[in-house]
Amino acid sequence: MLRHAALALGLLAVPLAPAAAKTIDIRIGHQSMCTDTYPAGEVVMHMGLLQKYLPHTGKYAGVKYDVEWSDYSSGAPITQMMMARKLDFGVMGDYPLVVNGARFQATAKERSYLIALTNYNLTGAGNGIVVPANSPVQSIRDLEGKAISVPVGSAAWGMLFEMAQDAHIPMDKFKVVNQDPMVGIASIATHKIAAHADFCPISEYMEFNGTGRMIYSGSATDIPYLHGIVVTKAFADKYPELVVAYIKALIAGQQWITADPVRAATLLSKWTMIPKEVLYLYFSHGGYLHPDPTFKPRWVKTLAFDHSILAKYAHIPPLDMKTWVNPTYMEAAYKQLGLSYAKALATPPYNPKANIDLPPELWLSGQGIKTYPSVPALLAAIKAAGSAKQKVDAAYVYDHATGLKLFAQYAYYVTQPGQPVVAYMTQGEAARDAKGAKVQTFAAAMGGDGAMATAMMAHPTSMHMGPGMQMQRN
16 A cells, blocks of 8 residues: 655644634535444534544644534435535545545546545445335345335445346346435335335334335445545645544544443434434444444455446446555554554454354343343343333344344244254345254244234334434534
């Protein structure tokens, strides 16, 4: 990876001249509907972390900062606004990041830098395809000739190309319709579309509300799922210290989530429209997301692969990874925080298969999270809660094939003589591993009490709008 040596020297050696301006505008595009972006968006914004790290000495003495946060439904419009010079930073998923870098490099002089990553899932979980809950569709093969909606230009849009390539299905076999997350959710709830593909946490949101059923997880592609931050070169060259400050705020945001996922999920739910139970599925120990801002060689290779998919299917311009991926600011941030970037970079990625033997969890309303030694013990606890008329906020099990965290009521269970009961995300996955053993739905695994238990965990399908989808200044 090309080192930005001149910039690195500049961060350390540029004389601190008096500031020419009294107010510096910092304009950030983020997504309140995308959990992977939260450490750099919702958390930094609501916790005031950027203000904590912005410099106020040297050439920034006496400077006032006007931080403007703009919320978008996906990454594509953030890139449009950055190219129009209306945003300085953008927080988005892997495919939109690649498009951002390529679009900027296709111009004569404008450029963007990828300066940090926010979260990842090693195998690609987070993207997914959902059908209406009572749809007969069980696999992507059943969707050939049918309409699939997706936010075009998003990470989930890129996943569709990966899925089609892996399954050897030409993309023209599907009728792809452009719909943002809100429209896609409504389309599934009203049966106006056969399937909706989207990024995290839209699939799980629809499962949680009982309107949708996931038939495909991005983990099937086995391609890492990444999100990150891009900045315009014009802003970074002018204010490198402010770029470093944002990365320090990101790291603090990641640490805040990891320290107490239940607290983080509860507060993030108040700040966004996403229920805390869905957010816990992502941010908890054993959840989908793992924070890591560093540019591991595997992540750079993944982004290069993503670009090859987009170049092949969407005619995206070339992208020089060596000049786009810029670790200089992050290295400076780690150093200023007293952390070792080299150590963080060398830390192996978290493999979700490590979750397979984690204990299932139950979230009783008002009582927090409790763990249980086995799936039968969890099911017994759910029954006991029903008898005691206690509300169950959520119950979680782990997919025995991939280690992905699942809502218990939407999993399939395999019971083999002399073996522990294990859970699977899809019926097909369970049947493949069952080898003739019994495959049960949640209702059947509950011994006939499934309807009662599902009702206990039922949640309204109406959506409340939080402070997202609007501009905020602080």
